[in-house]
Amino acid sequence: MAAYNHAAVEKKWHDRWEENTVNPKTDENGKEKPKYYCLDMFPYPSGNGLHVGHWRGYVISDVWSRYKILQGYHVIHPMGWDAFGLPAENYAIKMGIHPAISTEENIKNIKEQIKQIAAVYDWDMEVNTTDPDYYKWTQWIFAKMFEAGLAYEKEFPINWCPSCKTGLANEEVVDGKCERCGTEVTKKNLRQWMLKITAYADRLLNDLKKLDWPEKVIKMQTDWIGKSYGAEVYFPVDGSDETITVYTTRPDTLYGATFMVLSPEHDLASKLATDENRDAVEAYIKASSMKSNVDRLQDKDKTGVFTGSYCINPLNKEKVPIWLSDYVLADYGTGAIMCVPAHDDRDFEFAKKFGLPIVQVIAEDPDNVGELTEAYTIANGVMINSGDWNGMRSEDLKEQAPHMIEEQGIGKATVNFKLRDWVFSRQRYWGEPIPIIHCPNCGNVAVPEKDLPLRLPDVDSYEPTGTGESPLAGIDEWVNTTCPVCGAPAKRETNTMPQWAGSSWYFLRYVDNHNNDELVSKEKASKYLPVDMYIGGVEHAVLHLLYSRFYTKFLYDIGVVDFEEPFLKLFNQGMITGKNGVKMSKSKGNVVSPDDLVRDYGCDALRMYELFVGPPQLDAEWDDRGIDGVRRFLGKAWNLLIDSTENEPVEEDEDLIRVRNKLIYAVTTRLEAFNLNTVISGFMEYTNELANLAKSRGGVDLKTLKDYAVILAPFAPHLAEEIWEKTGGKGSVFAQSWPAYDEKAMEESMITIPLQVNGKTRGLLKIGADADKETILEKGRETLGKKLDGTLIKEIYVPGKIVNFVVKK
RNA sequence: GCGGACGUGGCGGAAUUGGCAGACGCGCCAGACUUAGGAUCUGGUGGGCUUCCCGUGCAGGUUCAAGUCCUGUCGUCCGCACCA
Numbered sequence: 001m002a003a004y005n006h007a008a009v010e011k012k013w014h015d016r017w018e019e020n021t022v023n024p025k026t027d028e029n030g031k032e033k034p035k036y037y038c039l040d041m042f043p044y045p046s047g048n049g050l051h052v053g054h055w056r057g058y059v060i061s062d063v064w065s066r067y068k069i070l071q072g073y074h075v076i077h078p079m080g081w082d083a084f085g086l087p088a089e090n091y092a093i094k095m096g097i098h099p100a101i102s103t104e105e106n107i108k109n110i111k112e113q114i115k116q117i118a119a120v121y122d123w124d125m126e127v128n129t130t131d132p133d134y135y136k137w138t139q140w141i142f143a144k145m146f147e148a149g150l151a152y153e154k155e156f157p158i159n160w161c162p163s164c165k166t167g168l169a170n171e172e173v174v175d176g177k178c179e180r181c182g183t184e185v186t187k188k189n190l191r192q193w194m195l196k197i198t199a200y201a202d203r204l205l206n207d208l209k210k211l212d213w214p215e216k217v218i219k220m221q222t223d224w225i226g227k228s229y230g231a232e233v234y235f236p237v238d239g240s241d242e243t244i245t246v247y248t249t250r251p252d253t254l255y256g257a258t259f260m261v262l263s264p265e266h267d268l269a270s271k272l273a274t275d276e277n278r279d280a281v282e283a284y285i286k287a288s289s290m291k292s293n294v295d296r297l298q299d300k301d302k303t304g305v306f307t308g309s310y311c312i313n314p315l316n317k318e319k320v321p322i323w324l325s326d327y328v329l330a331d332y333g334t335g336a337i338m339c340v341p342a343h344d345d346r347d348f349e350f351a352k353k354f355g356l357p358i359v360q361v362i363a364e365d366p367d368n369v370g371e372l373t374e375a376y377t378i379a380n381g382v383m384i385n386s387g388d389w390n391g392m393r394s395e396d397l398k399e400q401a402p403h404m405i406e407e408q409g410i411g412k413a414t415v416n417f418k419l420r421d422w423v424f425s426r427q428r429y430w431g432e433p434i435p436i437i438h439c440p441n442c443g444n445v446a447v448p449e450k451d452l453p454l455r456l457p458d459v460d461s462y463e464p465t466g467t468g469e470s471p472l473a474g475i476d477e478w479v480n481t482t483c484p485v486c487g488a489p490a491k492r493e494t495n496t497m498p499q500w501a502g503s504s505w506y507f508l509r510y511v512d513n514h515n516n517d518e519l520v521s522k523e524k525a526s527k528y529l530p531v532d533m534y535i536g537g538v539e540h541a542v543l544h545l546l547y548s549r550f551y552t553k554f555l556y557d558i559g560v561v562d563f564e565e566p567f568l569k570l571f572n573q574g575m576i577t578g579k580n581g582v583k584m585s586k587s588k589g590n591v592v593s594p595d596d597l598v599r600d601y602g603c604d605a606l607r608m609y610e611l612f613v614g615p616p617q618l619d620a621e622w623d624d625r626g627i628d629g630v631r632r633f634l635g636k637a638w639n640l641l642i643d644s645t646e647n648e649p650v651e652e653d654e655d656l657i658r659v660r661n662k663l664i665y666a667v668t669t670r671l672e673a674f675n676l677n678t679v680i681s682g683f684m685e686y687t688n689e690l691a692n693l694a695k696s697r698g699g700v701d702l703k704t705l706k707d708y709a710v711i712l713a714p715f716a717p718h719l720a721e722e723i724w725e726k727t728g729g730k731g732s733v734f735a736q737s738w739p740a741y742d743e744k745a746m747e748e749s750m751i752t753i754p755l756q757v758n759g760k761t762r763g764l765l766k767i768g769a770d771a772d773k774e775t776i777l778e779k780g781r782e783t784l785g786k787k788l789d790g791t792l793i794k795e796i797y798v799p800g801k802i803v804n805f806v807v808k809k
Numbered sequence: 810g811c812g813g814a815c816g817u818g819g820c821g822g823a824a825u826u827g828g829c830a831g832a833c834g835c836g837c838c839a840g841a842c843u844u845a846g847g848a849u850c851u852g853g854u855g856g857g858c859u860u861c862c863c864g865u866g867c868a869g870g871u872u873c874a875a876g877u878c879c880u881g882u883c884g885u886c887c888g889c890a891c892c893a
Contacts, residue, residue: 003849216813216888223812223889230893248893261893302891327891337893345810346891418892541888581886612834614821618814619886626821629834635849669825678823681833688833754829759874761829796873802828806873 004638006602006631010718014118034074036528037065038507040536040570041544042127043114044082044499045106047091050113052592052610052622053576053584059610060573060676061535062119066714067671069120070738076528077120078510080127081107084135085499086164086180089430093463099430100458103130116594118603118717120734125510129432129502134509136453137519138502139435141551143446144558146436150196151424153444158423160188165464166426167192169498171224171543179543190468193434193495195422197550201225203564204419204549213570214617220541226418231402233338233411235260235311238319242268244311247333247416250343251401252379252394254315255386256361257338260322261304261350264288265330272322274308281305281324288326302327302350313338314410316387325350333416341375348375361386362394422547424498429462429471431496439483439490448484456496470494503544504551507531507566518560525561534567537575545570571674574619576610581621592622604716605631611715612680633684634719640691641708644699645726652701657745659689660704664741667711683712702727707739755780756804762787765803773797780805 039061043054065077083103091106092099107128114121127134145151159168163183167190172179197204205225208218230249237244244260262269264285273281284305304325311320320338327346328337341351342360351358362381363369369384379394389397402413425434435447435454447454457478462471472494473479483490505519511528512520530552545567552566577583578590585591597606609627614620644650652660666682694700700708705727713720713733724733748769753776755763763783767776777795780803781788794806 219813220888226892228892246893250893325891327893329892332892339893344893346893349891416892538887612821620821623821623835626835632849633834673825675823677821678833681823684833752829756829756874759828759872764829794873796828798828798874802874804828804873 004635004642004719006604006634006718007599009722010118010603013718013721016721017118034076034528035065035068036076036511036531037061037068037533037535038076038078038510038531040534040540041503042080042082042506043110044085044087045103045110046087047095047102047106047109048586049110050594051584052594052597052606055117055594055606056576056610056616057535057537057573058114058117058119059607060571060616061533062117063607063611063676063714064533064535065120066717066734067738069734070710070713070736072737075120076125076511077122078125078127079114079119079121079123080125080506080510081110081129082499082503082506083107083128083130084431084497084502086166086428086430087499089428089462090164092430098458099462100130113594116598116603117607125513127506127509127513129506132453132455133516134513135432135502137509138432138497138505139447139452139454140449140519141505141555142432142497142501143435143449143452145195145554146444146446148554148558150199150554152194152196153191154194155189155191157187157189158192159185160190161185162466164428165466166428167423169423169500170420171422171546172498188468190427192423193425193436193493195424195550197422197546198417198419200550200553201227201417201419203553204546207549207553207565210565211570212568214538214572217538217541217545217570217572221546224419224542224546226416228416229402230414230416231405231411232334232414233405234314235320235338236314237268237272237322238310238312240309242271244268244322244336245334246336246338247414248338250340250379250398251405251411252383252389252397253340253343253361254313254338254401254405255383255389256340256342256359257313257320258318258341258351258357258359259320259339260311260336261325261328261339261347262307262322262336263328263330264324264326266324266328266335269307269324272307272309277306277308281307284324291326302346302353304350304354306354314408321356323350323354331420332418342372343376345375345377348372359385366391422550424501425495426498427468427470428464428496429456429459431498432456432501433472434493434495434497436493437481437483437490438493439486439488441488442483442485445483445485445490451484454492470496472496500544500547504547505555507534507548508552508555508561519555520560522562526563529561530563530565531567533569533571535571535573538572571617573616574614576613576620576622578622581619584622592624597624597627601627601631602634602718604719605634608634608680608715611676614677616674616676630680633687634716636691637683637687637708637712638719640687640694640700641705641723642726644694644701644705645723647699650694650697650699650701652703653697655693656690656697656701656704658748659686659693660707661741661743661745662686663690664707664711664739665743665746668738668741671714680715683715706736709733710736710739751800753780753800754802755784756802757784757787757807759804769800773799776803 039057065075069075088103089099092102095102142151159173161168161178161183163181164178173185176185178185205227208221228249230247231251232245232247235244269285270281304323307322309322311322313320339347341347341358343362360372361383362376363384364381366382366384379398381394383389383392383394405411406413433454433456437445439445457475459471459475465471479492481490481492508520512524515521548566553564555561556564582588582590594606605627609630612630663686667679670679670682690700709720709723710733720733750766751769753765754761755765765780765783767779777797788805788807790807792805793808796804
């Protein structure tokens with residue numbers, strides 16, 4: 001028998017799969033809903049290729065898909081290309097190749113790399129976001145949103161990446177830096193297309209409850225949406241008609257409001273400055289506008305300036321001074337706050353710094369109120385210094401105050417969200433043109449459906465301009481058009497969409513990718529969707545995953561799909577890192593390429609090692625050396641199994657049946673629990689046991705061989721096909737069904753019971769599995785002998801598990 | 810500061826309901842086969858003062874029995890962060 005030659009075996013089956021002679025065929029018309037598994041985001045063809053970290057997600061989703069195929073499900077496991085956007089465009093600019101050309105080349109390369117993984121993708125379902133037949137529907141969705149009033153234009157200071165030379169969504173700014181390139185984000189006043197994702201805030205929040213997603217991601221989305229309950233309160237400005245409206249979550253502390261702070265961007269900011277304070281106020285407003293996001297985040301020392309004006313506290317009619325400070329955010333709530341220094345850390349700090357009065361209105365013990373050394377921030381106590389409210393419990397008042405204020409006409413109950421509308425336009429070339437025409441008579445008009453796709457024109461210069469204009473703005477013959485409504489000369493919108501536009505709905509298109517009349521047919525959408533399990537890293541928790549949910553809800557509202565959530569279950573796999581947990585990247589020089597490993601150890605070995613490195617949901621440091629162990633295991637399995645097919649047939653016996661069942665049990669239950677790393681160790685453990693049995697028997701029996709081939713197939717498909725063929729099996733191993741296990745057959749005739757004295761193991765008792773309690777205790781006492789010296793107080797026997805003697809010395 | 814996850818041999822990591830801590834693998838040690846070994850195979854491998862004792866970050870607690878449950882505490886990593 002020849003030793004395991006992975007290269008020969010893998011080439012053989014790779015070729016057969018390519019020739020399509022033995023591909024797994026699943027039953028399209030099975031009675032159960034097909035299972036749909038998908039990677040969290042399809043790859044963007046960047047030109048860098050895949051590293052071993054990318055492999056992990058692909059392998060996990062493939063193993064699961066193949067397992068479900070073997071269980072008889074019709075499995076949808078598609079793949080496609082997220083090819084618009086910055087990475088593809090930046091690569092093209094760097095290489096000096098038009099993005100359309102470099103994208104096509106990169107797709108070809110990365111497809112070859114993905115084929116190395118030997119995953120069962122249905123390439124007939126392939127989609128590509130840069131294909132006009134695809135982005136026709138990306139544009140169609142935008143046009144529908146425009147019709148529904150969810151896409152609108154607005155000019156305001158947006159996040160601007162000076163390196164990428166484009167505007168960014170809030171979700172794309174991480175620690176004040178560009179999510180893509182790490183450059184510090186600045187503000188730029190620009191006319192933008194916005195998507196009104198805030199209109200869906202409540203639904204996006206509430207429907208999180210329906211999802212089988214990791215807690216962490218649910219939490220991140222919940223925080224990002226950031227719903228809070230409170231009240232708006234009206235503070236008339238003393239000696240003026242103006243009123244300042246503030247938002248507060250603690251209207252119960254209204255009597256303690258001793259000053260007001262407006263953000264420097266507030267409409268009234270400079271208006272409120274009295275003559276003697278005007279210079280200081282104007283200087284402060286100017287200084288704030290110069291501050292970058294990062295400065296504003298990092299510099300937590302409170303600064304501020306007094307306007308000279310006062311408001312009237314609507315409850316106690318006290319005069320309270322109005323200040324400006326940049327710790328108040330312009331775009332949250334009303335951009336103005338009432339300050340209760342006694343019960344808010346930030347207000348406390350501000351009051352201390354500028355010598356403003358502090359009035360405590362909640363006390364743990366009203367009869368014993370000392371001076372506060374820090375803010376008392378929890379609503380847990382009795383109201384004091386609060387007029388009619390004195391004596392009430394603050395936790396009750398916190399609930400009632402919004403309505404009491406509303407009845408008095410000095411405010412109203414309100415909810416607020418941190419979620420902001422989505423800055424949707426990009427000043428870049430490589431994206432879907434926004435299908436809007438600006439008409440002097442009709443205003444903004446959506447490009448009619450019959451004119452979609454609105455093709456991205458070829459240009460000579462596709463580099464970003466940096467002026468806030470897209471490169472498309474320079475193409476007069478494209479920009480100038482006529483209004484589809486009135487026929488007047490009009491101009492096209494020249495901004496493009498962000499990369500998220502194409503990736504927010506691609507999972508819908510896979511199942512009906514050639515449909516020219518609809519985004520997806522109703523029948524196919526309801527037959528195959530939503531996605532049963534979505535697999536990927538945590539990095540899209542508030543980007544892609546939030547956007548896709550929003551898109552899906554919108555498409556539900558306009559009747560395209562009949563479900564509101566796209567991904568029922570989400571599995572977050574951990575990242576594969578280089579040494580010391582450093583993220584793999586070209587610049588760090590710690591990228592491990594799968595190519596050499598596939599050549600030297602085989603695809604099957606690499607697939608199994610990707611799982612064996614650690615629990616799939618945790619990060620794992622890559623260490624090349626570990627793959628030796630998996631390769632040795634496959635060699636052992638080969639020797640055992642192929643030998644057995646070549647030697648005299650072996651009859652099955654009790655021991656072989658027992659180990660076979662234990663193996664199937666271990667693999668099945670661990671797979672079901674998604675403990676993929678321990679599935680591999682289970683294979684190793686029981687393969688060693690089978691090898692021991694095989695020594696005296698000259699091999700293992702045919703049933704064991706066949707079952708082994710089937711359960712190995714999701715993990716090491718090449719080797720499994722080879723074993724299956726050698727056992728005389730017909731067709732592909734993937735046409736077989738997953739074997740059942742018999743728990744009865746797993747039982748041993750002799751069991752080993754640990755004998756403990758006072759909870760510490762002091763001996764072992766090997767005894768027939770049918771021995772009764774008395775026998776076991778007696779034999780146990782005998783075995784331990786003088787280790788039991790002392791007074792025996794208690795004997796505990798847990799059937800089949802353990803014996804514990806409690807002895808007093 | 811808030812929220813979450815995690816702390817187990819030299820390393821990656823195992824351990825249903827509390828029931829033999831360290832499965833499986835890497836590495837290391839010894840041996841076999843070899844002209845050779847960074848190939849392959851076999852055996853060993855938590856620590857110690859080795860008839861016995863100690864060991865799952867640390868300190869307590871509950872229990873016949875704790876990696877697992879409870880209280881406190883320290884550390885690492887991640888996410889959010891002036892959201893009123």
